[in-house]
Amino acid sequence: MPAYNAFYAQSGGVTPVINASAAGVIQTAAQYPEHIKKVYAGQDGILGALQEELIDTSLEAPADIEALKYTPSGAFGSCRYKLKSLEEHRAEYERLIAVFKAHDIRYFFYNGGGDSQDTAYKVSQLSESMDFPITCIGVPKTIDNDLPFTDCSPGFGSVAKYVAVSILEASMDVASMSSTSTKVFVMEVMGRHAGWIAAAAGLAADQRELGPDIILFPEIEFNQTDFLQKVDETVKRKGHCSIVVSEGAKYPDGRFLADSGVKDAFGHAQLGGVAPVVTNMIKQGLGHKCHWAVCDYLQRAARHIGSKTDVEQAYALGKAAVDLAVQGANAVMPTIVRTSNGPYQWTLGHAPLADVANVEEKLPRDYISDDGFFITESARAYLSPLIQGEDYPPYTRGLPNYVILRKQKVGKKLPDFKLS
Amino acid sequence: MPAYNAFYAQSGGVTPVINASAAGVIQTAAQYPEHIKKVYAGQDGILGALQEELIDTSLEAPADIEALKYTPSGAFGSCRYKLKSLEEHRAEYERLIAVFKAHDIRYFFYNGGGDSQDTAYKVSQLSESMDFPITCIGVPKTIDNDLPFTDCSPGFGSVAKYVAVSILEASMDVASMSSTSTKVFVMEVMGRHAGWIAAAAGLAADQRELGPDIILFPEIEFNQTDFLQKVDETVKRKGHCSIVVSEGAKYPDGRFLADSGVKDAFGHAQLGGVAPVVTNMIKQGLGHKCHWAVCDYLQRAARHIGSKTDVEQAYALGKAAVDLAVQGANAVMPTIVRTSNGPYQWTLGHAPLADVANVEEKLPRDYISDDGFFITESARAYLSPLIQGEDYPPYTRGLPNYVILRKQKVGKKLPDFKLS
Numbered sequence: 118m119p120a121y122n123a124f125y126a127q128s129g130g131v132t133p134v135i136n137a138s139a140a141g142v143i144q145t146a147a148q149y150p151e152h153i154k155k156v157y158a159g160q161d162g163i164l165g166a167l168q169e170e171l172i173d174t175s176l177e178a179p180a181d182i183e184a185l186k187y188t189p190s191g192a193f194g195s196c197r198y199k200l201k202s203l204e205e206h207r208a209e210y211e212r213l214i215a216v217f218k219a220h221d222i223r224y225f226f227y228n229g230g231g232d233s234q235d236t237a238y239k240v241s242q243l244s245e246s247m248d249f250p251i252t253c254i255g256v257p258k259t260i261d262n263d264l265p266f267t268d269c270s271p272g273f274g275s276v277a278k279y280v281a282v283s284i285l286e287a288s289m290d291v292a293s294m295s296s297t298s299t300k301v302f303v304m305e306v307m308g309r310h311a312g313w314i315a316a317a318a319g320l321a322a323d324q325r326e327l328g329p330d331i332i333l334f335p336e337i338e339f340n341q342t343d344f345l346q347k348v349d350e351t352v353k354r355k356g357h358c359s360i361v362v363s364e365g366a367k368y369p370d371g372r373f374l375a376d377s378g379v380k381d382a383f384g385h386a387q388l389g390g391v392a393p394v395v396t397n398m399i400k401q402g403l404g405h406k407c408h409w410a411v412c413d414y415l416q417r418a419a420r421h422i423g424s425k426t427d428v429e430q431a432y433a434l435g436k437a438a439v440d441l442a443v444q445g446a447n448a449v450m451p452t453i454v455r456t457s458n459g460p461y462q463w464t465l466g467h468a469p470l471a472d473v474a475n476v477e478e479k480l481p482r483d484y485i486s487d488d489g490f491f492i493t494e495s496a497r498a499y500l501s502p503l504i505q506g507e508d509y510p511p512y513t514r515g516l517p518n519y520v521i522l523r524k525q526k527v528g529k530k531l532p533d534f535k536l537s
Numbered sequence: 538m539p540a541y542n543a544f545y546a547q548s549g550g551v552t553p554v555i556n557a558s559a560a561g562v563i564q565t566a567a568q569y570p571e572h573i574k575k576v577y578a579g580q581d582g583i584l585g586a587l588q589e590e591l592i593d594t595s596l597e598a599p600a601d602i603e604a605l606k607y608t609p610s611g612a613f614g615s616c617r618y619k620l621k622s623l624e625e626h627r628a629e630y631e632r633l634i635a636v637f638k639a640h641d642i643r644y645f646f647y648n649g650g651g652d653s654q655d656t657a658y659k660v661s662q663l664s665e666s667m668d669f670p671i672t673c674i675g676v677p678k679t680i681d682n683d684l685p686f687t688d689c690s691p692g693f694g695s696v697a698k699y700v701a702v703s704i705l706e707a708s709m710d711v712a713s714m715s716s717t718s719t720k721v722f723v724m725e726v727m728g729r730h731a732g733w734i735a736a737a738a739g740l741a742a743d744q745r746e747l748g749p750d751i752i753l754f755p756e757i758e759f760n761q762t763d764f765l766q767k768v769d770e771t772v773k774r775k776g777h778c779s780i781v782v783s784e785g786a787k788y789p790d791g792r793f794l795a796d797s798g799v800k801d802a803f804g805h806a807q808l809g810g811v812a813p814v815v816t817n818m819i820k821q822g823l824g825h826k827c828h829w830a831v832c833d834y835l836q837r838a839a840r841h842i843g844s845k846t847d848v849e850q851a852y853a854l855g856k857a858a859v860d861l862a863v864q865g866a867n868a869v870m871p872t873i874v875r876t877s878n879g880p881y882q883w884t885l886g887h888a889p890l891a892d893v894a895n896v897e898e899k900l901p902r903d904y905i906s907d908d909g910f911f912i913t914e915s916a917r918a919y920l921s922p923l924i925q926g927e928d929y930p931p932y933t934r935g936l937p938n939y940v941i942l943r944k945q946k947v948g949k950k951l952p953d954f955k956l957s
Contacts, residue, residue, distance in 0.1 A: 161716040161717065164717065190706070190710045190712065193713075195713050195714055196717040196718070197717045197718045198717050278935055282936060282937060283835050285939070286610070286834075286838035286839055286841065286937075289610035289838065289939065290551055293547075293551050293613075294550070294611070296614060297616040321936060390810070409833060410830075410831050410833035410835050413829060413830035414707040414710045415706065415707055415724070415835075418706035419706055421706065421842055422841055501934060505935040509927070509929070514925060515740070515844065516924070517705065519706075521747070
C-alpha cells in the first residue's frame with residue numbers, strides 16, 4: 118500500500134493539553150513513512166478542511182512540535198462548527214472528501230469531544246458510501262470529562278488540578294482573613310452540563326478541612342434555604358466558608374442560577390456569572406462579607422499547572438490514534454482504561470465511533486454526598502489520580518515559553534467553498 | 538543586655554509570600570539567642586497582641602517553619618484592624634505595651650502595608666513616651682506595590698507573575714477560538730488605587746503580540762467611546778482582543794466602573810466585578826461574543842506560581858528586620874534597593890517608619906502608553922525582573938503540600954481586653 122497524507126484537526130473548546138495530543142499524532146505519524154507522508158493540520162479545525170486551509174506540519178521545526186507538549190490553547194486554531202446530519206450538510210461532507218482527494222489525504226484524525234466524534238463517524242460512513250477510503254480516528258478531548266467508554270478525557274485532569282489548587286489556596290487565604298474581614302469565598306468553575314470540574318475542586322479538602330466546604334453541582338437541584346443554612350453552619354463552626362459553584366448550577370425548574378435576572382443600569386440582562394449571584398444571596402441572607410472569583414478561560418488554559426498524568430494521556434491518545442490507523446483500525450476512538458487505583462495504572466483501549474458519538478457521561482450520583490453539597494470517597498478515588506504529577510513548561514524571563522507555530526499553508530487546488 | 542522575646546504579626550490582606558517573611562523572622566531570630574528568646578506570633582495579627590493570643594513559634598516543628606517559605610495565606614492569621622491615632626486608640630496602644638511587658642517582649646516585628654508601618658511607628662513613639670523600650674521594625678508586604686522607599690513590595694512579584702501567566706494563557710485560548718466563537722476576553726485584577734498589578738499583566742505581551750491588547754488602569758480616566766474603538770480596531774486587526782481591567786478602573790467623575798448600577802432580580806445592587814460591566818459594554822456596543830474572568834483571591838493566594846525573586850526578597854526582608862533589630866536599629870523598615878536592571882541585581886536598605894507611614898506610591902504616568910491603554914518600555918524594564926524565576930512548592934498526591942501550623946498559645950497573664 119502506498120503512503121498517503123493525513124489530516125488532523127482540533128475541535129471545540131481548547132484545553133491545556135490538546136496540543137500534546139497533536140504532538141502525539143504528528144511525531145508518531147513520522148515514524149510510519151511507509152503509511153503516512155505528511156500530516157496536514159486544519160487551520161481552525163474542520164473549517165481548515167472545508168476551506169482548504171491546510172497547515173503543512175512538516176515545515177515546523179521539530180523543537181516546535183515538541184514544544185506543543187507544554188503549550189496550551191489550540192496551536193492550529195479550533196472552531197465551534199458542528200457538522201449536522203449527512204442529509205442537512207451533504208455539501209460539506211462531500212467537500213471534505215473533495216479536499217481529501219485533492220491533497221491525497223486518506224487519514225482523518227479528529228481531536229474533540231462528543232460532537233466531533235460524531236463528525237468523524239459520519240465522515241467514515243460517507244467514505245464508505247462514496248467509495249473513497251479514509252481511515253477515521255477520533256482523538257478524545259474535553260475538559261468536561263463527559264465522553265463515554267474512556268476512563269477520563271484529556272484536558273480534564275489539568276483543569277481538575279487547576280481548580281483544586283486554586284480553591285485550596287483561596288480557602289487558606291479566606292481562613293487567615295476571616296476574624297475581621299471576608300468570611301465567605303465563592304469560586305465559579307466550568308461545566309454547563311456535568312459537575313466533573315466542580316467535583317474535582319473537592320480534592321483540595323483533606324482531613325485538615327482546608328476547603329472547599331460546599332460544592333454546588335449541576336446535577337443537584339439548588340435549594341436556597343438549604344444552601345444558606347449550610348453556609349451559616351459552616352461559618353459558625355469554622356469561622357469562614359469556601360464554596361465552589363458550577364456554572365451549570367440550576368433551580369428545580371431548570372433555570373440556571375447564572376440567569377437570575379441580573380441587569381445593568383440600562384436594564385440590559387447581564388452576561389453569566391453564577392458566582393456573583395450566589396455571593397449576593399449570602400450577603401443578603403446572612404450579611405457576611407464575601408469575595409468571589411470566576412475562573413472562566415483561566416482554568417482551561419492553565420498549562421502552567423498541568424497534570425502530568427493528563428499530559429501523558431493526551432500524548433498517548435494522539436500516538437494511539439496513529440498506531441491504530443496504521444494497524445488498519447477505522448472509525449474508532451482510542452480510550453484510557455484504568456486498571457488499578459492503588460497504585461494508579463492505566464492502559465489504552467478503543468471504542469467504535471458509532472457508540473461514542475453524542476453520549477454524555479454524567480457525574481454518578483454516588484460521587485455526590487447525600488446532602489448534595491460535597492463529593493464522596495468514591496469520587497475522590499476516581500478523581501485523585503487524574504491530577505497527579507506536575508509537568509511544568511520551561512520559562513523565559515519569568516513567563517512560560519509557549520510555542521507559536523509558523524503555520525505554513527499547503528497550496529490550494531480547489532475553488533473556494535461557501536459554507537451552507 | 539539580656540535576651541527578650543519578640544512579637545511578630547501579619548497585617549492586612551495576605552500574599553503568596555508573607556509567610557516567607559515570617560520564616561525569615563523566625564529562623565533569623567533563632568540565630569541570635571543572646572538577643573532574642575522566643576518569637577511569639579499574634580493570632581490574627583495585631584489582635585493577637587491586644588487579646589493576648591500569642592502563638593509560641595518555638596513549639597512548631599522546624600520543618601514546618603521551613604515550609605512557610607512556600608505556603609500562601611497568613612499562617613498565623615491576619616486582620617484588617619487599623620490602630621488609629623494615639624489619642625483615639627490610647628487604650629489599645631497601652632494594652633499593647635501591657636501585653637509586651639507581661640510576656641517580656643521587647644521586639645515588635647509588624648509585617649504589613651502602609652497602615653501597618655504607621656502602627657509600628659506609633660508603637661515606637663509610645664514606647665518612648667511610656668519609657669518602656671521596644672524595638673519596632675516594619676516588614677514590608679503588599680500585593681499593591683504601593684509602599685514608598687522600597688523598589689518593590691513582597692507579594693507583588695508573585696501576583697504580577699500570576700496575572701501575566703494567566704492572561705498569556707487565556708489570550709492564546711481566545712486566539713485559537715476566535716474564528717467561530719469568542720472574540721474578546723476580559724480579565725479583572727486587583728488594585729483598587731493603583732495599576733501596578735494591571736500593568737504587570739502587560740508583561741505577557743511580547744513581540745509575538747499574544748496579548749493582552751488593552752489594559753484599563755485606575756490612573757487613566759475611562760472613556761467608553763475610546764475604549765470601544767480600541768477594542769473594535771483590535772478585533773478587526775487580529776481577529777480577537779484580550780483585555781485586562783483593574784478593579785479600580787473609574788470614570789472621570791471618580792465612580793468605579795464596578796459600581797455601574799448592576800442590580801439583581803430583586804433590585805439589590807450587585808457586588809463588585811468590573812469585568813462583567815466591561816464585557817457588557819463590548820457586547821452591547823460591538824456585538825462580539827465575550828468571555829470574562831475575575832481573579833480575586835486566586836491571584837494573591839497563587840503560591841503555586843510564585844516568583845522566585847519575590848520569595849527570596851520576602852525572606853530576605855524578614856531576615857533583615859531581625860538583623861536590624863539586633864544591630865540596634867529602631868523604627869525602621871528594611872527595603873529592596875535595585876542596583877542594576879541588566880542583569881537584575883538588588884540589595885537591602887532601610888527607611889525610617891516615620892517617612893514610610895501612609896504614603897502611597899502610584900504607577901508613574903510614563904509607565905503607561907500615551908493612549909492610556911498599555912504599558913511602556915520603562916514599565917516593562919521595571920516590572921520584568923520581579924516575576925523572574927520559579928519557586929514551586931512540593932506536591933503530594935497532585936496538590937501543593939502547604940503547611941498548617943499547630944499554633945500553640947502561650948498562657949495568658951492578663952485580664953481580658955475589650956476593643957474600643
